Amino acid sequence: MLVCATARPEHFAEVMASLAYRLRRDLRLGLRPVIVRREEVQQTVAQASRAELTRKMACRVPPSESCRGWSATASRMRLMLGLALLGLALLIAHPAPVLLALTGWAVLTLVLAMILKGAAALRHLGRKAPLPEAQTDLPPPEAELPEISVLVPLFRERRIAAALLKRLDRLDYPRDRLDVVLVLEEADEVTRTTIRDLTLPPWIRCVVVPAGAPQTKPRAMNYALDFCRGDIIGIYDAEDAPDPDQLRQVAARFAAAPAEVVCLQGALDYYNPRQNWLARCFTIEYNSWFRLVLPGMAGLGFAIPLGGTTLFMRRTALEILGGWDAHNVTEDADLGIRIARHGFRTELLDTTTREEAACHPLPWVKQRSRWLKGYIVTYLVHLRRPARLYRDLGAWRCLGFHAHFITAVSQFMLAPLLWSFWLMLAGLPHPLLTLVPPALLKTCAVLFFCAEVQNITFGLIATRRAEHRHLWPWVPTMHFYYPLGCLAVYKALYELVVKPFYWDKTQHGHSLAGAASSAARTPDANQGPPAGQMPSS
Template sequence: MPLQRDAAAARTNILGTSHSPHNVPAWDGSRERGDLDHAVNSLRRSHPELSAGEAAWRWQKWTLALLPPACLAAALIALDQLIFALAALLVLPFFCVVALRTAALWHTAFGSKSHTAEQDIETHPVELPRYTLLVPLYDEAGIVRDLVSALSAIDYPAERLQILLILEETDTATRRAVTETPLPDHVSIVVVPDGKPRTKPRALNYALRRATGDLVVVYDAEDVPEPDQLRRASRLIAASPHLGCVQARLNVLNAEENWLTRQFAIEYTVLFDCLLPTLQRLALPVPLGGTSNHFPRAVLEEVGGWDPFNVTEDADLGIRLARSGSTVKVLTSTTWEEAPATFRTWLKQRTRWLKGWMQTYLVHMRNPVRTARDLGWLQFFGLQVLMGGVILSALVHPWFYAVMAAELAFGPLSAPHHHTLSDAVKVIGLTNLVLGYVSGVALGCVAVAGRGRQRLAISALLMPVYWLLVSLAAYRALFQLAFTPYIWEKTQHRPRAAFTTTNRPSA
């Protein structure tokens, strides 16, 4: 699976045309076609069981197809017994989600903050490796200048830095904006030929063949990474031989813009400042965020790069790294982004994320025994809790309200002959629900307080309302998974001058 190539020759191919405008490489038709085929089909050919090119295997399709009519038939025959069975099945996964949040709350509120993984190696300087920044852009003409400004602020020697702006052949507006923007000499343009699926991971795979860095990082077009992030990530990778990725923390610039951005900011802070570091401490699989992932290029190539058919290629890659025996560490450096400020934009983004998590879960559960063997049983259990729990909770959450409303309107839905077991399941289920709310809200408050954003804590009380919107996106994702699994709903971004940025507290 690893790609063997001459790094010097690759550098000549990419950067040897620096005399031409914006370092655009000369056209090489045969190479372009070969790289495009590799970008789309390499993983599917070498490891078809790890590719979402086939949305689900036959037994999964039959299970998903038969489950709804089976539940409907059971509801018509014995609704009370169906409710009892479902409640009993959901007790354990929901309890585990609550337990994970509680562990994250404990580590965040009471864990030692005086020592981090990076501090172990900060006193051991190493030679700075060559770094390649992969920056995919699609329909981002309005923020090209902001992007160039953010990349120019990175504190890393230009002679050891390769920045590839990855553009789609059909995106003429962004290509025009890039050509009209002055670029540093170490910035090059990669134009991805048109093809299907038109996804971010396809573009990343295409550009990876042109990378010359020992380390590779992915940034999105709207990202503002802290200037020393590359230096800190490279030190951490150099000190950790089994490290497959360093994930920087993500947070949002426009947290105070409206209710939706406040909820998004709380959610992001909880995920990247609390949950992912807890997964790291517990040695559980870490699903990556879509940006600020720092990889040793050799490791990235060995696991097959990104899956072009998975619309959350980051989470999938995190699981594949875990299956290969590589670890992921969270870096206490922040990359700042724009939170979606309108419901339409938010819904499209969240639908894509949840659809990708569903794709990822289906891929890695095609052969559960093999996945468990690759991960080990503890990490396999963690996969069920995290990925399975997130998907399940998003789909099931609104039904708690539906059942409660029905019971208030029509009386108890269970049969008149109660027994101790059914009462116990009901009590445990309600306890899980309450603890889920309490732990989620408490973790949100502690997380934003750690960022110096105490004003956001009051908004954490409305997180259950936000979770209902997540459930709407989950059902939309489920529909798309069935009918349009590879459609990529683009998140629209605005120039930073178009919205008021908040003060950026320290990480």
């Protein structure tokens, strides 16, 4: 007799009908269904298929679209060291031409960044407001709401777990169609013990990821994907506080959107913007990016580099894409480009999730260095076959892809050269004064000044909502905030050579009181659409 264990007996007849042909010989012996708990089924499948699932989660993405072939081999390290020494030798032997070339590239990418951000901002600000009756999609009937699985990767999160459960409990979505999966690492006894001491509701469960390399968020999500039940897959981070109606908005938009729209990206904001100066600047940067530049890029038809949280995907499309690149430490930006290359589209959703801003310099640099390292890797991966990239994206989106990634990295790397133009505005001689005409140097100085004016203007516009106007006095200080990015990019370049897959963990839970007070304001906080150089992971 064939014994069939199931945790969902209501679907038993349907599942057995689909398996009747494959099990036809066993069914002759008889069939005895047994009802078990879902956790028992999950644990049995995980144990029986551990080796296959462990292998699969690290290499779901095709090799041509993954960075997993990039390893810190001795030959690669010697090559990079040789190139660095060559560059240093050229700088020592011919300082003037090298300095001129680097400054020229810095100015060129600055102009490109100004054009890109300016065009995106104007496109977003100049959009036509939708008619009142067309401002929201009609949600599906309650009985037809899709099942949504939300992945919440956790790693070394002792302080944030209890607060996370309270925020998830505020989600207004039928519990029988909500599948929240806490993704835990097998080697992370700290978080597993913390979760074990909590009482989880039936709609929240844990998936434990087998130990292995690389130990990254995308690898863990690849493993958990096979245990998800939903037709829509969403992602939240450990410290996230989403709008309560967010999942209903997701279901409504997917129901109304054409089939090629496979991803919805919500806006990210912070719930601790008053904690200190760094948190204020981070909030200004996020608002400029998510409420101004990113919507404008979408309006211009460019491929969207996703943020690492508050993104929702149709499961079928995610499986076609092969999930996430387990070796890319900015898997969200990479996924956004792969979505566009495969002919799918991403839309921005007018809903907000609040996070905790990295409010201390060292954690900020660590987090930003991971983003920059992932940006560099993503750009190099998609640049392997330029002709195919051009065919996949088309001329316009390919132009946007190059403009965004090149400027995002170059501006941080070469920022000290641009800062040197302040010498002229201060009446001091510039090092290039003997190499280029003074009029050209003055033009570059004015250009740099205009870039600062643009950043301030965009910061003021992006924080114009009532809840963020207290940040206006701090917008001009952003000029002193971005230099931290220089430290981050140099750290990223070092890690790119010696440990390209290293995930520098950002610790959360430093401002739980701010999160709680923000959550109380969440229902009416979703008031508008979202600068910064790049999105979150």
